[in-house]
Amino acid sequence: xxxxxxxxxxxxxxxxxxxxxxxxxxxxxxxxxxxxxxxxxxxxxxxxxxxxxxxxxxxxxxxxxxxxxxxxxxxxxxxxxxxxxxxxxxxxxxxxxxxxxxxxxxxxxxxx
Amino acid sequence: xxxxxxxxxxxxxxxxxxxxxxxxxxxxxxxxxxxxxxxxxxxxxxxxxxxxxxxxxxxxxxxxxxxxxxxxxxxxxxxxxxxxxxxxxxxx
Numbered sequence: 001x002x003x004x005x006x007x008x009x010x011x012x013x014x015x016x017x018x019x020x021x022x023x024x025x026x027x028x029x030x031x032x033x034x035x036x037x038x039x040x041x042x043x044x045x046x047x048x049x050x051x052x053x054x055x056x057x058x059x060x061x062x063x064x065x066x067x068x069x070x071x072x073x074x075x076x077x078x079x080x081x082x083x084x085x086x087x088x089x090x091x092x093x094x095x096x097x098x099x100x101x102x103x104x105x106x107x108x109x110x111x112x
Numbered sequence: 113x114x115x116x117x118x119x120x121x122x123x124x125x126x127x128x129x130x131x132x133x134x135x136x137x138x139x140x141x142x143x144x145x146x147x148x149x150x151x152x153x154x155x156x157x158x159x160x161x162x163x164x165x166x167x168x169x170x171x172x173x174x175x176x177x178x179x180x181x182x183x184x185x186x187x188x189x190x191x192x193x194x195x196x197x198x199x200x201x202x203x204x
Binding site: 002005006064065067068071072079080081085091094095098101104105 | 129133138141159162163165166168169170172173175176179180182183186198201202203
Protein backbone atom coordinates (compact mmCIF):
# COMPACT_ATOMS: atom_id res chain seq x y z
CA UNK A 1 0.00 0.00 0.00
CA UNK A 2 2.72 2.43 0.98
CA UNK A 3 4.69 1.36 -2.06
CA UNK A 4 1.69 2.09 -4.27
CA UNK A 5 1.06 5.47 -2.64
CA UNK A 6 4.65 6.66 -2.95
CA UNK A 7 4.92 5.48 -6.55
CA UNK A 8 1.65 7.10 -7.55
CA UNK A 9 2.36 10.40 -5.83
CA UNK A 10 5.75 10.72 -7.53
CA UNK A 11 4.06 10.38 -10.92
CA UNK A 12 1.22 12.60 -9.74
CA UNK A 13 -1.63 13.42 -12.11
CA UNK A 14 0.38 13.05 -15.29
CA UNK A 15 -0.84 9.53 -16.01
CA UNK A 16 -4.29 7.98 -16.02
CA UNK A 17 -3.09 4.97 -14.01
CA UNK A 18 -1.52 7.16 -11.30
CA UNK A 19 -4.64 9.35 -11.12
CA UNK A 20 -6.76 6.22 -10.71
CA UNK A 21 -4.47 4.94 -7.98
CA UNK A 22 -4.38 8.27 -6.11
CA UNK A 23 -8.16 8.59 -6.37
CA UNK A 24 -8.60 5.11 -4.94
CA UNK A 25 -6.13 5.72 -2.10
CA UNK A 26 -7.73 9.04 -1.17
CA UNK A 27 -11.18 7.48 -1.17
CA UNK A 28 -9.97 4.71 1.11
CA UNK A 29 -8.38 7.24 3.48
CA UNK A 30 -11.55 9.28 3.54
CA UNK A 31 -13.60 6.26 4.39
CA UNK A 32 -11.30 5.55 7.32
CA UNK A 33 -11.65 9.13 8.47
CA UNK A 34 -7.93 9.81 8.24
CA UNK A 35 -8.22 12.96 6.17
CA UNK A 36 -9.79 16.23 7.31
CA UNK A 37 -12.87 17.80 5.70
CA UNK A 38 -10.83 19.74 3.15
CA UNK A 39 -10.09 16.42 1.45
CA UNK A 40 -13.50 16.84 -0.17
CA UNK A 41 -12.22 19.63 -2.35
CA UNK A 42 -9.24 17.43 -3.26
CA UNK A 43 -11.55 14.63 -4.29
CA UNK A 44 -13.80 16.99 -6.23
CA UNK A 45 -10.86 18.43 -8.10
CA UNK A 46 -9.70 14.92 -8.93
CA UNK A 47 -13.15 14.03 -10.22
CA UNK A 48 -13.36 17.12 -12.40
CA UNK A 49 -9.95 16.40 -13.86
CA UNK A 50 -9.36 13.38 -16.04
CA UNK A 51 -10.07 10.76 -13.38
CA UNK A 52 -12.35 8.20 -14.95
CA UNK A 53 -15.03 6.44 -12.96
CA UNK A 54 -15.34 2.70 -13.55
CA UNK A 55 -17.49 2.00 -16.60
CA UNK A 56 -17.36 -0.63 -19.30
CA UNK A 57 -15.24 0.49 -22.24
CA UNK A 58 -16.23 -0.01 -25.88
CA UNK A 59 -15.65 -3.24 -27.74
CA UNK A 60 -12.46 -3.61 -29.78
CA UNK A 61 -9.59 -5.95 -28.96
CA UNK A 62 -11.08 -6.19 -25.51
CA UNK A 63 -11.25 -9.88 -24.96
CA UNK A 64 -7.49 -10.03 -25.20
CA UNK A 65 -7.04 -7.03 -22.97
CA UNK A 66 -9.56 -7.84 -20.24
CA UNK A 67 -6.93 -9.49 -18.06
CA UNK A 68 -4.57 -6.55 -18.49
CA UNK A 69 -7.33 -4.08 -17.61
CA UNK A 70 -7.63 -5.65 -14.20
CA UNK A 71 -3.92 -5.31 -13.52
CA UNK A 72 -3.40 -1.69 -14.53
CA UNK A 73 -5.02 0.89 -12.21
CA UNK A 74 -7.92 2.55 -14.00
CA UNK A 75 -7.54 0.10 -16.85
CA UNK A 76 -11.20 -0.94 -16.94
CA UNK A 77 -12.35 2.32 -18.47
CA UNK A 78 -9.51 3.12 -20.84
CA UNK A 79 -9.54 3.10 -24.60
CA UNK A 80 -7.45 0.22 -25.90
CA UNK A 81 -4.68 2.45 -27.24
CA UNK A 82 -4.54 4.40 -23.96
CA UNK A 83 -4.38 1.14 -22.07
CA UNK A 84 -1.29 0.11 -24.04
CA UNK A 85 0.42 3.43 -23.39
CA UNK A 86 -0.48 3.51 -19.71
CA UNK A 87 0.68 -0.08 -19.31
CA UNK A 88 4.10 0.74 -20.73
CA UNK A 89 4.51 3.64 -18.32
CA UNK A 90 3.16 1.61 -15.41
CA UNK A 91 5.66 -1.17 -16.09
CA UNK A 92 8.55 1.30 -16.24
CA UNK A 93 7.49 2.73 -12.86
CA UNK A 94 7.11 -0.69 -11.31
CA UNK A 95 10.56 -1.81 -12.44
CA UNK A 96 12.04 1.44 -11.12
CA UNK A 97 10.29 0.86 -7.82
CA UNK A 98 11.61 -2.69 -7.61
CA UNK A 99 15.12 -1.37 -8.26
CA UNK A 100 14.82 1.24 -5.51
CA UNK A 101 13.42 -1.18 -2.95
CA UNK A 102 16.10 -3.65 -3.85
CA UNK A 103 18.79 -1.06 -3.18
CA UNK A 104 17.16 -0.08 0.11
CA UNK A 105 16.99 -3.69 1.26
CA UNK A 106 20.58 -4.36 0.24
CA UNK A 107 21.67 -1.16 1.97
CA UNK A 108 19.93 -2.18 5.17
CA UNK A 109 21.44 -5.65 5.15
CA UNK A 110 24.96 -4.38 4.58
CA UNK A 111 24.75 -1.80 7.36
CA UNK A 112 23.36 -4.25 9.87
CA UNK B 113 -16.29 -0.11 -50.84
CA UNK B 114 -18.46 2.80 -49.77
CA UNK B 115 -19.77 0.62 -46.95
CA UNK B 116 -16.27 0.14 -45.64
CA UNK B 117 -15.51 3.80 -45.96
CA UNK B 118 -18.51 4.89 -43.97
CA UNK B 119 -17.66 2.37 -41.25
CA UNK B 120 -14.11 3.61 -40.98
CA UNK B 121 -15.33 7.21 -40.99
CA UNK B 122 -17.52 6.35 -38.06
CA UNK B 123 -14.60 4.70 -36.31
CA UNK B 124 -12.31 7.67 -36.84
CA UNK B 125 -14.99 10.01 -35.57
CA UNK B 126 -14.87 8.08 -32.32
CA UNK B 127 -11.10 7.56 -32.16
CA UNK B 128 -8.33 8.60 -34.50
CA UNK B 129 -6.09 5.72 -33.56
CA UNK B 130 -5.02 3.64 -36.56
CA UNK B 131 -4.06 -0.02 -36.63
CA UNK B 132 -0.49 1.04 -37.26
CA UNK B 133 -0.45 3.13 -34.12
CA UNK B 134 -1.84 0.20 -32.16
CA UNK B 135 0.85 -2.07 -33.60
CA UNK B 136 3.44 0.51 -32.69
CA UNK B 137 2.24 0.65 -29.08
CA UNK B 138 2.18 -3.13 -28.89
CA UNK B 139 5.77 -3.40 -30.09
CA UNK B 140 6.84 -0.72 -27.60
CA UNK B 141 5.31 -2.89 -24.91
CA UNK B 142 7.09 -5.89 -26.32
CA UNK B 143 10.42 -4.13 -25.82
CA UNK B 144 9.73 -3.87 -22.10
CA UNK B 145 9.13 -7.57 -21.60
CA UNK B 146 12.30 -9.49 -20.77
CA UNK B 147 10.72 -12.83 -21.70
CA UNK B 148 10.06 -11.86 -25.30
CA UNK B 149 12.75 -9.27 -25.84
CA UNK B 150 15.60 -11.60 -24.99
CA UNK B 151 14.30 -14.71 -26.70
CA UNK B 152 12.29 -13.77 -29.79
CA UNK B 153 13.57 -11.10 -32.09
CA UNK B 154 10.82 -11.87 -34.63
CA UNK B 155 7.45 -10.25 -34.53
CA UNK B 156 5.26 -11.72 -31.85
CA UNK B 157 1.45 -11.72 -31.89
CA UNK B 158 -0.37 -8.99 -30.00
CA UNK B 159 -2.17 -11.62 -27.99
CA UNK B 160 1.16 -13.06 -26.88
CA UNK B 161 2.44 -9.61 -25.93
CA UNK B 162 -0.66 -8.95 -23.83
CA UNK B 163 -0.35 -12.32 -22.15
CA UNK B 164 3.32 -11.81 -21.32
CA UNK B 165 2.58 -8.27 -20.14
CA UNK B 166 0.05 -9.60 -17.65
CA UNK B 167 2.51 -12.21 -16.42
CA UNK B 168 5.24 -9.61 -16.10
CA UNK B 169 3.05 -7.14 -14.16
CA UNK B 170 1.98 -9.90 -11.80
CA UNK B 171 5.59 -10.89 -11.16
CA UNK B 172 6.56 -7.26 -10.57
CA UNK B 173 3.70 -6.92 -8.06
CA UNK B 174 4.98 -10.01 -6.27
CA UNK B 175 8.49 -8.58 -6.19
CA UNK B 176 7.28 -5.27 -4.79
CA UNK B 177 5.23 -7.03 -2.11
CA UNK B 178 8.13 -9.27 -1.19
CA UNK B 179 10.62 -6.39 -1.01
CA UNK B 180 8.15 -4.22 0.93
CA UNK B 181 7.79 -6.95 3.50
CA UNK B 182 11.52 -7.44 3.84
CA UNK B 183 12.02 -3.71 4.11
CA UNK B 184 9.38 -3.45 6.86
CA UNK B 185 11.07 -6.21 8.80
CA UNK B 186 14.47 -4.62 8.42
CA UNK B 187 13.19 -1.19 9.40
CA UNK B 188 11.69 -2.65 12.54
CA UNK B 189 15.10 -3.80 13.74
CA UNK B 190 17.33 -1.18 12.16
CA UNK B 191 19.03 1.87 13.53
CA UNK B 192 16.16 4.29 14.37
CA UNK B 193 17.68 7.29 12.61
CA UNK B 194 18.27 5.35 9.41
CA UNK B 195 14.79 3.83 9.57
CA UNK B 196 13.24 7.28 10.01
CA UNK B 197 14.99 8.59 6.91
CA UNK B 198 13.79 5.71 4.78
CA UNK B 199 10.26 5.95 6.13
CA UNK B 200 10.14 9.63 5.26
CA UNK B 201 11.29 8.87 1.75
CA UNK B 202 8.54 6.32 1.28
CA UNK B 203 5.71 8.12 3.00
CA UNK B 204 6.11 11.48 1.24
